[in-house]
Amino acid sequence: MQVPQRDAAETPIELADHRQLRADAQRNRRRILEAAEEVFGRDGISAPVDLVAERAGVGVGTLYRHFPTKEALFEAIVLDKLDDLIAAADADVEKGDATEAFFDFLLRMAEEVTLKHDLFDALAAAGIDFKSRCVDRAQYLKQSLDRLRQRAVDAGGVRDDVTMEQVMGLVMGACSFERSGVSDDVARRLVGVVCDGLRTGRSTHQSSNGA
Amino acid sequence: MQVPQRDAAETPIELADHRQLRADAQRNRRRILEAAEEVFGRDGISAPVDLVAERAGVGVGTLYRHFPTKEALFEAIVLDKLDDLIAAADADVEKGDATEAFFDFLLRMAEEVTLKHDLFDALAAAGIDFKSRCVDRAQYLKQSLDRLRQRAVDAGGVRDDVTMEQVMGLVMGACSFERSGVSDDVARRLVGVVCDGLRTGRSTHQSSNGA
DNA sequence: CACTATACGGAACGATCGTTCCGTTTGTCA
DNA sequence: TGACAAACGGAACGATCGTTCCGTATAGTG
Structure with missing residues (x-):
């Protein structure tokens, strides 16, 4: 399983036929991306497009000239972050203590997700149908994470x-x-609870059920 | 802390001045409530009002004659269920094993909530501002539940x-x-994980943090 | 049966939001 | 500097959804 590579952002933007975007277009494109980063990061994907355009000091028309769809803009913001998470997970598979590596990663993921609501929405969408590429990426992440999990299970820790x-x-x-409250380190603690619940040898609660 | 009493539904509906609703009005009111129960139970509060009206075989105008607002209709469906949960929690405070009583209740609550999405939304709203009476009720529930929790903590189990x-x-x-997937007894297991994480003496994960 | 208060139905309104369209502006290049 | 393709801005469109309004139907009553 390979993560498809994406063009590594930034630097003068080239058109298909080797010509460059006009200077103002490049500037606006970057502004839009920055604004989207900020707005979607704060309010998640539910933030109205107009708000992003306003924040970027640009008309909606301009925004749609650069990104064919709200979803496309959202993806442009979030796909790289997802790839980073995937890479981090893949790297952690080398780490010493399999169980703690798994839990550490969950914790790190939780922190980023609480901080950046666009990331949350991207990962939350994974369950839904959706046509977004974010869903694919979330699937990759899940698979990478599952290697961490399996290693922890094999080590007898999970x-x-x-x-x-x-x-x-x-x-x-x-x-x-966490999303709706006055954020603090609550997410950290809650994920800690989840991790503790995932450890082996603690299931005193009935785990089988009739019907 | 007292749970305010609500008029116990059903039976001929009386107007303020001791006169009764017309027969067709009573029939429609009941149909609307049944439809809302079904629709909101399946899709949560996000289901459109028109869908409820259609399901009830009634125009939207009629629906709004009976309930001044979508939120009012939702409350009419859900408040009783919340009261039932509160009563159940208050009853469980007598139970023998404090820890298991607490966990059992969480499990029961989870089951109802996964089955009835209106209940989920009502409880999920508790974090948000909202003006709904559901939020008050959710607060009561939280307080009742907290007594269960405190007892379990005192018993050294949580x-x-x-x-x-x-x-x-x-x-x-x-x-x-659970809400988005093919439902089974997954919720039961996941809540089991959470409960195990809540048990004492398992926090090998770091629980303190800087700043 | 006739009469009227009561209730009904659903078209229409207003708000929100994604998206499109087009008249205007501007960067680029000769 | 003049001309034109490229890009801009924002009004307007269409869909969704909660809510209102009003002409019509009907249950209840004498």
Whole structure:
């Protein structure tokens, strides 16, 4: 499984036929991306496009000249971040203590997700149908993370009856609570609770059920 | 702390001046409530009002004659259910094993919430500002639940560094994951994980942090 | 049966939001 | 500097959704 490469942003933007964007167009494009980063980071994908345009000091028309769709703009903001997460997960698979590596990563992910609501929405969309490329990326991330999980399970540190998808659900859930309140390090603690619950040898609660 | 009493639904509806609603009005009112129960239960409060009216075989105008606002209709559906939960929590405070009583209740709550999305939305709204009476009710529930929690903490079964609000966040989070998928007993398992994480003597993860 | 207060239905309104369209402005290049 | 393609701005469109309004239907009553 390979993560498809994306053009590594920035630097003068080239058109398909080797010509460059006009100077004002390049400047506006960057402004729009910065504004989107800020606005979507704060309010998530539910923020109105007009707000991004206003923040960028640009008309909506201009925004749509650069990005064919709100979703495309959102992706432009978020795909790189997702790739970074995937890379980090893949790197952690080398780490010593498999169990703690897994939990550390969950914690780190939770922190970024609480800080940047666009990331949250991108990962939360993974469950939904959606046509976005963010969903694909979220799937990759899930697979990378699942390697961490499996290693932790093999090492005997993590229970094996909870799928990676379910773990993501728990972590996202812990973070979604955080989203509406006066943020602090609450998310950290809640994810800590989730991690403790994922450890082996603690299931005194009934785990089987009738029907 | 007392839970304010609500008129116990059903039976011929009386107007303020001791006169009764017309027969067709009573029939429609009931139909609307049934439809709302079904529609809001399936899609949560985000379901359009028109859908409820259609399901009830009634015009929107009629719906609004009976309930001044969508929110009022939603409340009419959900407040009783919330009161039932509160009563159940208050009853469980008598139970023998404080810790298991607490966890059992969380599990039961999770089951109802995954089954009925209107309940989920009502409880999820508790964090938000909102003006709804559902929020008040959710607060009552939280207080009742906190008594269960405190008892479990005192009994030494549950960690004391997580507030009831945070526990609710975790449980809601575990359930919100469930909402989009092919439902099974996943919620049960996830809440089980959360409960295990809430038990004492398991925090090998760092719990303090700088700043 | 006739009469009227009561209730009904659904078209229409207003707000929000994504997206499109087009008249105007501006960067670029000869 | 003049001309034109490129880009801009923002009004306007269409869809969704909560809510209102008013002409019509009907239950209740004598």
